[in-house]
Amino acid sequence: xxxxxxxxxxxxxxxxEGVEAAGVRAYTVYNHMLLPTVFRSVEEDYRHLKEAVQVxxxxxxxxxxxxxxxxxxxxxxxxxxxxxxMLPGQxxxxxxxxxxxxxxxxxxxxxxxxxxxxxxxADSDLLYWVGGVAQGWRLDVLIDEPDVSPLAxxxxxxxxxxxxxxxxxxxxxxxxxxxxxxxxxxxLVVARSGYSKQGGFEIYVEGAxxxxxxxHALMEAGRDLDVHAxxxxxxxxxxxxxxxxxxxxxxxxxxxxxxxxxxxxTQSAVGCIGRDALxxxxxxxxxxxxxxxxxxxxxxxVCDRFWPxxxxxxxxxxxxxxxxxxxxxxxxxxxxVRMTHWDAGxxxxxxxxxxxxxxxxxxxxxx
Amino acid sequence: xxxxxxxxxxxxxxxxEGVEAAGVRAYTVYNHMLLPTVFRSVEEDYRHLKEAVQVxxxxxxxxxxxxxxxxxxxxxxxxxxxxxxMLPGQxxxxxxxxxxxxxxxxxxxxxxxxxxxxxxxADSDLLYWVGGVAQGWRLDVLIDEPDVSPLAxxxxxxxxxxxxxxxxxxxxxxxxxxxxxxxxxxxLVVARSGYSKQGGFEIYVEGAxxxxxxxHALMEAGRDLDVHAxxxxxxxxxxxxxxxxxxxxxxxxxxxxxxxxxxxxTQSAVGCIGRDALxxxxxxxxxxxxxxxxxxxxxxxVCDRFWPxxxxxxxxxxxxxxxxxxxxxxxxxxxxVRMTHWDAGxxxxxxxxxxxxxxxxxxxxxx
Numbered sequence: 001x002x003x004x005x006x007x008x009x010x011x012x013x014x015x016x017e018g019v020e021a022a023g024v025r026a027y028t029v030y031n032h033m034l035l036p037t038v039f040r041s042v043e044e045d046y047r048h049l050k051e052a053v054q055v056x057x058x059x060x061x062x063x064x065x066x067x068x069x070x071x072x073x074x075x076x077x078x079x080x081x082x083x084x085x086m087l088p089g090q091x092x093x094x095x096x097x098x099x100x101x102x103x104x105x106x107x108x109x110x111x112x113x114x115x116x117x118x119x120x121x122a123d124s125d126l127l128y129w130v131g132g133v134a135q136g137w138r139l140d141v142l143i144d145e146p147d148v149s150p151l152a153x154x155x156x157x158x159x160x161x162x163x164x165x166x167x168x169x170x171x172x173x174x175x176x177x178x179x180x181x182x183x184x185x186x187x188l189v190v191a192r193s194g195y196s197k198q199g200g201f202e203i204y205v206e207g208a209x210x211x212x213x214x215x216h217a218l219m220e221a222g223r224d225l226d227v228h229a230x231x232x233x234x235x236x237x238x239x240x241x242x243x244x245x246x247x248x249x250x251x252x253x254x255x256x257x258x259x260x261x262x263x264x265x266t267q268s269a270v271g272c273i274g275r276d277a278l279x280x281x282x283x284x285x286x287x288x289x290x291x292x293x294x295x296x297x298x299x300x301x302v303c304d305r306f307w308p309x310x311x312x313x314x315x316x317x318x319x320x321x322x323x324x325x326x327x328x329x330x331x332x333x334x335x336x337v338r339m340t341h342w343d344a345g346x347x348x349x350x351x352x353x354x355x356x357x358x359x360x361x362x363x364x365x366x367x
Numbered sequence: 368x369x370x371x372x373x374x375x376x377x378x379x380x381x382x383x384e385g386v387e388a389a390g391v392r393a394y395t396v397y398n399h400m401l402l403p404t405v406f407r408s409v410e411e412d413y414r415h416l417k418e419a420v421q422v423x424x425x426x427x428x429x430x431x432x433x434x435x436x437x438x439x440x441x442x443x444x445x446x447x448x449x450x451x452x453m454l455p456g457q458x459x460x461x462x463x464x465x466x467x468x469x470x471x472x473x474x475x476x477x478x479x480x481x482x483x484x485x486x487x488x489a490d491s492d493l494l495y496w497v498g499g500v501a502q503g504w505r506l507d508v509l510i511d512e513p514d515v516s517p518l519a520x521x522x523x524x525x526x527x528x529x530x531x532x533x534x535x536x537x538x539x540x541x542x543x544x545x546x547x548x549x550x551x552x553x554x555l556v557v558a559r560s561g562y563s564k565q566g567g568f569e570i571y572v573e574g575a576x577x578x579x580x581x582x583h584a585l586m587e588a589g590r591d592l593d594v595h596a597x598x599x600x601x602x603x604x605x606x607x608x609x610x611x612x613x614x615x616x617x618x619x620x621x622x623x624x625x626x627x628x629x630x631x632x633t634q635s636a637v638g639c640i641g642r643d644a645l646x647x648x649x650x651x652x653x654x655x656x657x658x659x660x661x662x663x664x665x666x667x668x669v670c671d672r673f674w675p676x677x678x679x680x681x682x683x684x685x686x687x688x689x690x691x692x693x694x695x696x697x698x699x700x701x702x703x704v705r706m707t708h709w710d711a712g713x714x715x716x717x718x719x720x721x722x723x724x725x726x727x728x729x730x731x732x733x734x
Contacts, residue, residue, distance in 0.1 A: 003393040004371040005404040006671040007601075008687050009490060009613035010395065026370040028377065029396035032490065032613060037372040099502055104495065123376060123399070125492035128471065132496045135466055135640060136503010234374075246376035246399060273502060304373040320375050 001026075010034055013059035014149050014211030018219075022229035030060035030123045036231045043326060046235045049198055050327075053157035054230030055218050058195070058202070059149035059211075064107075064119040064127045070139040071115045073271070077133065078119075079109070080255070080272045082265035088113050091176045091191055095255040095263055096126065101277035102251035103258065104129055106243070108193065110178065110204075118204070120150065122245035133273070149211060151203045153218065157225045158200035164221040165214075166190060170201070178204075183217070186210055195232045197240035197367045235323045238332045241292060241365030248290060248320045248334050254278065256286040257336065288317065288338045292362035293350075295331035299324035300352055309335055309359060310349045316341040319350055319359075328366050337361060368393075377401055380426035381516050381578030385586075389596035397427035397490045403598045410693060413602045416565055417694075420524035421597030422585050425562070425569070426516035426578075431474075431486040431494045437506040438482045440638070444500065445486075446476070447622070447639045449632035455480050458543045458558055462622040462630055463493065468644035469618040470625065471496055473610070475560065477545065477571075485571070487517065489612035500640070516578060518570045520585065524592045525567035531588040532581075533557060537568070545571075550584070553577055562599045564607035564734045602690045605699045608659060608732030615657060615687045615701050621645065623653040624703065655684065655705045659729035660717075662698035666691035667719055676702055676726060677716045683708040686717055686726075695733050704728060 004010070004027055011033040013019075019036045026038040036057055039045055048054065066074055076083050079094040086092055088111050096105045096119075105126045110118040119126060131143050153162055162170045166181045170190060173179050178191035189204040205211050219227055243249060249258045255278070256264070266278040293309075300322050309317035317337035325332045333350075341348060344363035349356050371377070371394055378400040380386075386403045393405040403424055406412055415421065433441055443450050446461040453459055455478050463472045463486075472493045477485040486493060498510050520529055529537045533548045537557060540546050545558035556571040572578050586594055610616060616625045622645070623631070633645040660676075667689050676684035684704035692699045700717075708715060711730035716723050 001370045001373075002391055003368045003405075005393045005395040006368075006669050007395065007611075007614055008670060008672055009611060010671070012672050024369055026372045028372045028374065038370075098498060125495050128492050128495035129499045131465060132499020132501075133503050134499075136500050136505075138503075244374075244376060247374055302373050303375060304377070305375055305379050 013057055014205065014208035015057040015059060015151060015215050017212055018215040019057050019229060024229070031062045031121065031125075033060040033062070035060045036229070039229050039231070042234055042323070045230050046233045046326070048226070048228055049155050049196060049230055049233050049236055051156065052226040052228065053153065053155035053161050053222060054228055055215065056152035056154060056231050057229070058152050058232070061120050061150045063146055063148045063204070064121060064130055065144045065146045066117045066119070066130070066141055067144070068115060068141040070141040071117055074130070074134055074139050074141050075109060075117050076269065077137075077271055077273055078130065080264040080266045080269045080274060080278050082268045083109070086111050089177055089179070091178060091193060093263060095260050096129070097255065097274035097278065098251060099274050099277065101254045101274045101281055103245070103249055103253050103255060104251055106245050106249070106260070110189070110191070118146075118148070124245065147206065147208060149205045149208065151205050151211070151214065152194045152200060153203070154194045154196045154200035154230070155198045157222070161218060161222045161225055161227060162190070162201050165217050173201070183214055184210065195242055196236055197242070198236070234321070235325055235332070236367075238321050238323055238334055239325055239328065239365065240367040241334070243290065243334065244321065253336070254281050254286060256281050257289055259290045286339075288336050289342055291335055291337045291342055292365045293319060293333040293335045294360045294362055295319075295322060295333050295350055296358040296360075297331070300331045300357070301354055303333075308351045309337060310351065311341050316348065325366065332366055333359070380424055381572065381575035382424040382426060382518060382582050384579055385582040386424050386596060391596070398429045398488065398492075400427040400429070402427045403596070406596050406598070409601055409690070412597050413600045413693070415593070415595055416522050416563060416597055416600055416603055418523065419593040419595065420520065420522035420528050420589060421595055422582065423519035423521060423598050424596070425519050425599070428487050428517045430513055430515045430571070431488060431497055432511045432513045433484045433486070433497070433508055434511070435482060435508040437508040438484055441497070441501055441506050441508050442476065442484050443636065444504075444638055444640055445497065447631040447633045447636045447641065447645050449635045450476075453478050456544055456546070458545060458560060460630060462627050463496070464622065464641035464645065465618065466641050466644065468621045468641045468648055470612070470616055470620050470622060471618055473612050473616070473627070477556070477558070485513075485515065491612065514573065514575060516572045516575065518572050518578070518581065519561045519567060520570070521561045521563045521567035521597070522565045524589075528585060528589045528592055528594060529557070529568050532584050540568070550581055551577065562609055563603055564609070565603070601688070602692055602699070603734075605688050605690055605701055606692055606695065606732065607734040608701070610657065610701065611688065620703070621648050621653060623648050624656055626657045653706075655703050656709055658702055658704045658709055659732045660686060660700040660702045661727045661729055662686075662689060662700050662717055663725040663727075664698070667698045667724070668721055670700070675718045676704060677718065678708050683715065692733065699733055700726070
C-alpha cells in the first residue's frame with residue numbers, strides 16, 4: 001500500500017496530536033483535511049466500535065455557516081427538503097442538488113436560529129456552491145467556514161462516557177436533536193448523531209483551543225469503558241447502509257437514485273434549485289437505485305473503483321463500496337442497480353479485479 | 368509515515384495502471400483524485416527531473432468546461448484578469464476570487480473558442496463556484512467536468528521526447544500557447560506549460576481510452592532519454608517559486624498578497640466578481656506578501672502545518688512550504704511575511720516542530 005504525502009494543503013485538525021499519539025496507521029483525505037481511518041486494523045476497529053466506545057476525529061466534517069436575514073431563504077433554495085417545520089435545535093439530513101437534480105453534497109443542516117445555520121458537509125466544497133448562488137442572487141447573508149471541528153463519540157457505551165464528561169442531561173438528547181452543553185465553562189453544541197449505527201453523539205467543537213482538552217477528558221473518563229480512538233469504519237458503514245458521497249453517489253446521481261426520495265418534498269419546497277428536474281424524476285421514478293449487495297466467496301480486495309455488475313454478460317449496475325463482514329460472514333457491498341435487476345434475490349455477477357464473483361441483491365442493509 | 372486508505376472517492380486516473388507499474392511510493396489527494404508524489408525518493412525524482420525527462424499523471428488538474436453564448440461573459444466575471452485581448456489558442460493564468468477578493472483557485476484558462484473554455488483547476492471544487500454563479504445570474508452556459516486528463520511531460524529532454532511522439536511541430540509551440548496535435552489519429556490539445564521550471568508540455572488527454580496507449584508510447588519512445596514516471600516535485604517547485612493553492616494561499620488571501628497583482632487588471636476587467644474589494648487592495652497595497660525564505664541548518668522536517676515566523680518574539684509571518692535543496696545547499700521555503708519584515712535580507716526566526724531556526728528573506732526564488 002502507498003503512503004500519504006503530508007503537506008499543509010491536507011489540513012491537520014485540532015485533534016491531530018491525539019490521533020497521532022493513539023497510533024493512527026492510515027488516513028484518507030476529506031474536505032482537504034486528514035481523516036484517520038485505521039488505528040489497529042479495520043477489523044479490530046470494527047469489533048471494538050460495536051462493543052465499546054470510540055472517539056473520532058471528524059473535524060473534516062466542515063461547517064458552512066449561513067448568517068443573516070436571507071439565511072433561511074438561501075437554505076431552502078439549496079435543498080428539495082421542506083424546511084418550513086424545522087425548529088432551532090433540530091438537525092435535518094438535506095440532499096443538496098444542482099439545477100438538473102444532481103447531488104452536490106448530502107450534509108446535515110443544523111438550525112441554530114432563524115437567521116443562523118450550519119451545514120455539516122460531506123466531501124465536496126459546498127461553500128463554493130452556496131457562495132456562488134448567494135452572489136448570483138445578491139442575498140443578504142454571510143457565508144463562512146467557522147472554526148468548528150466535530151468530534152464524534154460512537155459505540156454502545158457512548159451515553160455513559162458522554163454523561164461522565166457533559167453530565168446526565170446528555171442522555172435526554174433525542175436522535176438528530178442537539179443541545180448546548182458545557183465543557184470547562186464553554187458551551188458546545190452536542191447532537192445525537194454520527195456516521196455509524198452503534199449510537200452516539202457529535203460534539204461541534206467551537207474553538208481549536210478546547211479541542212485537545214476535550215479529547216483528553218474523554219479518554220481519561222472512559223478508561224474503564226475501554227475507550228479508544230477510532231474513525232468511520234468501512235465494514236460497519238456498509239452493513240448499516242450509510243452512503244458516502246463520492247463513493248456511492250456523485251453529481252451524476254439524483255437523490256431518488258440514492259434512495260433519498262423521502263427527503264425530497266419537491267412539491268412543497270418552493271424556490272429550491274433543481275425543483276423542475278426533481279418533479280420530473282419524482283413522477284417517473286428513478287431507472288437505477290442504490291441496493292445492498294452480498295458478494296460470495298472469500299474477502300474481496302479494496303474497492304477503489306467501480307466494479308461492474310453483470311446479468312447475462314450485460315452491465316446492469318456497479319458496486320461502489322465493499323468489504324468483508326465478520327459478523328454477517330459475507331462480503332457486504334453497496335451498488336447502483338438498474339430497475340430491471342434491482343429486486344431482492346436477483347442474482348448477478350460482479351467483476352472484481354480478482355475475477356468474477358456471484359452477487360445477490362438484498363432486501364435491506366444488514367444493520 | 369501513515370498509509371493512504373484507498374476508496375472510489377479518491378478517484379483513480381486513466382494513467383493509474385502506468386503509475387502503479389512504475390512503482391509509485393506515495394500519493395497526495397488533489398481534486399478528489401490520486402496525485403502520485405514519489406517514485407524513487409523526493410531527492411532522486413528531483414535530480415532526474417532536472418537532468419532528463421519525466422511523464423507526470425496530473426489528471427487531477429481537472430477541467431471545468433464552459434460552453435455556450437454566455438461562456439465568455441461568465442469567464443470574465445470569474446477573474447480580475449482582463450481577458451478581452453485573449454485569443455483562441457492561448458492559455459492565461461487567472462486568479463479566481465470571491466466578492467471580498469479572497470482567492471478561490473488559481474487555474475489556467477484555456478480558450479478553445481469564443482464560446483468554449485476549459486479552466487484547468489488547482490485543488491478546490493471550482494465547478495461549484497462557477498455553477499452557483501451561473502445559476503444565480505441565469506446565464507446561458509453549460510458547465511461540466513469533461514473526460515479530460517492532463518498528462519505532463521517535463522524536463523530538459525521534453526522537447527525531444529514530444530517531437531518523437533507528436534512530430535517536430537511540437538517544438539514550435541510557444542510558452543502558454545497550445546496546438547491541436549494528433550496521436551493515433553486523435554486530435555489532442557498540447558500546451559507548452561507545466562508545474563515545473565524545467566520546461567515541457569501538458570497534453571490534455573480527451574477520452575480515457577487513449578490514456579494508456581499514450582503513456583506507453585512516451586515511455587517507449589523515451590527509453591534512451593532515460594524517461595521515468597514522476598510528479599510535481601516539492602523541492603523543485605519551491606526553488607522555482609511555484610505556489611500551491613491550499614499550501615501557500617487560500618481564500619484568506621488576495622492575489623496581491625500572493626504576488627499575483629500583475630494578473631489583476633481590476634480597472635479594466637469590468638464585471639468581475641470581487642472588483643470593489645480588489646480596487647481597494649490595489650490602491651493600498653497588501654500588508655503581507657509571499658516571499659522566498661531560506662532556512663538555516665540541516666534538512667527541515669515535512670512542513671505539514673504553518674510554521675510561525677518571528678522577529679524579536681513577535682509573529683510577523685508564517686512558512687507554508689519548505690524542503691531541503693541539494694542544489695542550493697540550504698532549506699528553501701515559501702512564506703507569507705508582513706510588510707514590516709518582507710525586505711530581502713531581513714533576518715527572522717522560524718519555529719519548526721524541531722525547534723527554532725534562523726530564516727532569511729530572499730530577493731527572489733532560486734530558479
